[in-house]
Amino acid sequence: MKSYKTQRRVSLTLRYILLALLAIVWIFPIMWIILASLTQNNTGFVSTIIPKTFTFENYTQLFQNKSGSFPFVSWIINTFFVAVVSAVLSTFITIIMSYTLSRLRFAFRKPFLQIALVLGMFPGFMSMIALYYILKAINMLNLGGLILVYVGGAGLGFYIAKGFFDTIPRSIDEAATIDGANKWQVFTHITLPLSRPIIVYTALMAFIAPWTDFIFSGIILGNNQAHPETFTIAYGLYSMVHSQKGAATAFFTQFIAGCVIIAIPITILFVIMQKFYVNGITAGADKG
Amino acid sequence: MTKKKKRKLTESTVSPEEKAIKVSEVFSKGDTTTKLTFFVMGLNQIKNKQWVKGLTLLILEIAFIGWLLFSGISAFSLLSSLGPNKVKRTITDASGFPQTLQPDNSVLILLWGLIACLVVVLFILLYWFNYRSNKHLYFLKREGKAIPTNREELASLLDTKLYATLMAIPLIGVLAFTVLPTVYMISMAFTNYDRLHAVAFSWTGFQAFGNVLTGDLAGTFFPVLGWTLVWAIVATATTFLGGVLLAILIESTGIKFKGFWRTIFVIVFAVPQFVTLLMMAQFLDQQGALNGILMNLHLISHPINFIGAASDPMVARITVIFVNMWIGIPVSMLVSTAIIQNLPQDQIEAARIDGANTFNIFRSITFPQILFVMTPALIQQFIGNINNFNVIYLLTGGWPMNPNYQGAGSTDLLVTWLYNLVFGQTQRYNAAAVLGILIFIVNASISLVAYRRTNAFKEG
Numbered sequence: 001m002k003s004y005k006t007q008r009r010v011s012l013t014l015r016y017i018l019l020a021l022l023a024i025v026w027i028f029p030i031m032w033i034i035l036a037s038l039t040q041n042n043t044g045f046v047s048t049i050i051p052k053t054f055t056f057e058n059y060t061q062l063f064q065n066k067s068g069s070f071p072f073v074s075w076i077i078n079t080f081f082v083a084v085v086s087a088v089l090s091t092f093i094t095i096i097m098s099y100t101l102s103r104l105r106f107a108f109r110k111p112f113l114q115i116a117l118v119l120g121m122f123p124g125f126m127s128m129i130a131l132y133y134i135l136k137a138i139n140m141l142n143l144g145g146l147i148l149v150y151v152g153g154a155g156l157g158f159y160i161a162k163g164f165f166d167t168i169p170r171s172i173d174e175a176a177t178i179d180g181a182n183k184w185q186v187f188t189h190i191t192l193p194l195s196r197p198i199i200v201y202t203a204l205m206a207f208i209a210p211w212t213d214f215i216f217s218g219i220i221l222g223n224n225q226a227h228p229e230t231f232t233i234a235y236g237l238y239s240m241v242h243s244q245k246g247a248a249t250a251f252f253t254q255f256i257a258g259c260v261i262i263a264i265p266i267t268i269l270f271v272i273m274q275k276f277y278v279n280g281i282t283a284g285a286d287k288g
Numbered sequence: 289m290t291k292k293k294k295r296k297l298t299e300s301t302v303s304p305e306e307k308a309i310k311v312s313e314v315f316s317k318g319d320t321t322t323k324l325t326f327f328v329m330g331l332n333q334i335k336n337k338q339w340v341k342g343l344t345l346l347i348l349e350i351a352f353i354g355w356l357l358f359s360g361i362s363a364f365s366l367l368s369s370l371g372p373n374k375v376k377r378t379i380t381d382a383s384g385f386p387q388t389l390q391p392d393n394s395v396l397i398l399l400w401g402l403i404a405c406l407v408v409v410l411f412i413l414l415y416w417f418n419y420r421s422n423k424h425l426y427f428l429k430r431e432g433k434a435i436p437t438n439r440e441e442l443a444s445l446l447d448t449k450l451y452a453t454l455m456a457i458p459l460i461g462v463l464a465f466t467v468l469p470t471v472y473m474i475s476m477a478f479t480n481y482d483r484l485h486a487v488a489f490s491w492t493g494f495q496a497f498g499n500v501l502t503g504d505l506a507g508t509f510f511p512v513l514g515w516t517l518v519w520a521i522v523a524t525a526t527t528f529l530g531g532v533l534l535a536i537l538i539e540s541t542g543i544k545f546k547g548f549w550r551t552i553f554v555i556v557f558a559v560p561q562f563v564t565l566l567m568m569a570q571f572l573d574q575q576g577a578l579n580g581i582l583m584n585l586h587l588i589s590h591p592i593n594f595i596g597a598a599s600d601p602m603v604a605r606i607t608v609i610f611v612n613m614w615i616g617i618p619v620s621m622l623v624s625t626a627i628i629q630n631l632p633q634d635q636i637e638a639a640r641i642d643g644a645n646t647f648n649i650f651r652s653i654t655f656p657q658i659l660f661v662m663t664p665a666l667i668q669q670f671i672g673n674i675n676n677f678n679v680i681y682l683l684t685g686g687w688p689m690n691p692n693y694q695g696a697g698s699t700d701l702l703v704t705w706l707y708n709l710v711f712g713q714t715q716r717y718n719a720a721a722v723l724g725i726l727i728f729i730v731n732a733s734i735s736l737v738a739y740r741r742t743n744a745f746k747e748g
Binding site: 008012015016018019022023025026027029030032033036093096097099100104106109116118119121122123124125126127128129130131133134137148149151152153154155156182183184185187211212214215234237238241252256259262263266267269270271274 | 395396399443446447448450451452453454455457458459461462464465466467468469470472473474476534537538540542543549550551552553554555556557558559560561562563564566567568570571577614618622671675677702703706707710717720721724727728731732735
């Protein structure tokens with residue numbers, strides 16, 4: 001009995017050590033990012049781990065924008081605008097789309113689900129040049145066009161929300177129908193109030209996407225290099241280290257500070273939302 | 289109340305008698321208005337006081353014909369040649385002044401031509417809808433049934449036809465921002481649109497496919513395809529296995545503060561990828577922090593060039609896979625945690641009583657069950673890894689460059705190579721489009737085979 005106990009204790013200790021080691025490996029680069037953002041270093045390269053002097057200068061300079069070419073505050077306002085508008089519209093579209101495909105039956109339903117699956121197999125970049133020209137043709141190479149692109153894709157992002165609607169018992173709908181409700185009333189009075197978790201999840205994901213996407217925003221806004229105040233945060237930060245020669249070294253610590261500023265709220269949101277995320281994936285996975 | 293219910297249950301489906309009616313019968317036996325509605329959409333509906341439906345159809349038909357006459361036909365006629373003027377030339381106009389004619393912009397001609405095709409397809413669908421509605425009216429009259437009033441028609445949009453109401457706007461978005469761009473890019477694969485034909489290009493059939501599969505790009509395509517597949521297999525397998533093991537470690541009995549441990553790993557995944565990956569690139573740089581640490585610990589004497597321009601291709605590829613594990617394992621861990629928590633405990637308990645050790649339980653019970661639930665998600669992850677633009681583009685940018693490749697580096701996947709072909713120096717748009725189609729074929733065939741297999745697995 002005693003040997004069993006010690007054996008368990010050894011096993012538990014070993015597992016704790018392993019877990020702690022892994023946790024250090026995983027968290028270390030993140031800590032490095034935060035430390036680097038507090039480093040006073042204008043040579044551009046942060047090769048030390050612990051900064052020699054701690055400073056918030058990177059953050060203050062970021063907001064002051066002394067160089068004039070990296071208007072961080074404008075980026076935040078732009079991104080916030082794009083994120084709010086596209087989150088509202090995308091959520092609306094995703095929810096009605098997934099409700100329709102989950103709950104209503106019509107001739108086109110099965111083919112549409114298959115077409116959506118097939119469309120998802122084309123690499124996204126294929127359509128980028130096309131989107132660029134379409135937006136250029138309607139003179140929308142701006143934040144409005146970016147919103148259109150984000151919202152336009154929402155009609156196909158229904159898998160997770162559909163998985164959620166599939167789990168709401170159908171008998172509730174049927175009971176309401178017998179009581180004389182039409183399908184619109186079932187949708188607005190019964191399904192929508194029940195689906196608050198998935199609405200919150202969809203809205204948050206749609207809100208986060210513009211904060212992290214640098215590819216689409218780069219293609220749509222990137223040709224306007226003379227006006228960096230039209231960028232979004234992700235593309236602006238990306239341009240900070242990539243587009244301008246020499247900027248990579250001079251603005252590197254400011255770039256990290258900017259990254260930390262946007263990463264913190266998104267990380268917090270995500271950690272709160274992780275339960276919904278998992279439910280979404282496994283719900284979708286179960287259906288096959 | 290009961291009457292209302294009955295109406296709802298019957299109205300949603302078209303009766304077999306109505307389905308049996310042929311086009312010829314509607315046309316020959318219908319009254320004059322029914323006949324005319326074959327040509328002037330909405331007439332019969334207007335005659336039967338379905339104002340909204342009838343007027344909408346009529347106005348849309350007029351708009352379509354107007355559009356066809358004023359711009360549609362010219363869009364179609366230009367589509368076959370993608371614009372007759374291929375080169376810049378000078379002509380003398382009527383008053384004797386020389387004038388420079390710019391070449392036709394094939395990019396826009398192709399775009400407007402495809403939009404025109406889309407409009408025609410939509411109009412054919414509308415015409416079919418008009419025919420169905422006309423037939424329905426004919427059927428109702430033949431059977432002597434009541435014709436739904438305007439008000440009833442509108443009410444059905446919120447009930448039996450709610451799907452049409454709800455899907456209208458999302459479908460327009462999908463058509464404009466997914467279908468149209470995809471078709472546009474597919475058609476570019478059949479042109480000679482590249483740096484030399486940047487404005488005016490022509491149809492060249494399968495020539496661009498030839499370039500990629502057997503021509504000058506074949507020497508890049510097949511090695512990059514090979515690496516893409518190896519990468520996708522290894523990346524999916526390592527993150528999945530690592531995630532399952534990590535989840536089991538955290539979920540094992542005796543470990544306290546499970547939520548705290550999970551959160552530590554989740555943080556990595558939650559930070560936007562362009563932040564973590566760009567920082568990782570800095571961290572792993574030849575002069576970066578990791579080399580600094582290793583040197584200070586005297587583990588290495590010279591800095592290792594993990595992912596730089598001059599690094600060893602093998603080292604770079606292994607580094608990319610490790611960094612991907614760092615990003616991907618937390619995701620798999622979250623998902624497997626959810627599955628592990630829902631596994632039936634009695635089986636595991638029974639196995640333990642029968643004397644199975646932890647490893648045996650894992651191999652024979654836990655792992656197969658997790659694998660079973662996660663197979664569809666794994667297929668999705670595999671396809672996601674084939675198209676994993678972010679990890680490669682942000683971490684290595686495709687580096688180290690490979691002198692044997694055209695516009696690709698040793699760590700480039702097909703998608704990042706596609707990106708280079710479009711936005712890089714080479715600007716071979718048609719080859720990029722071909723590549724997109726080939727990636728689609730790879731994705732589609734893998735998921736087809738995999739889904740077939742999993743279904744067989746489930747049934748058997």
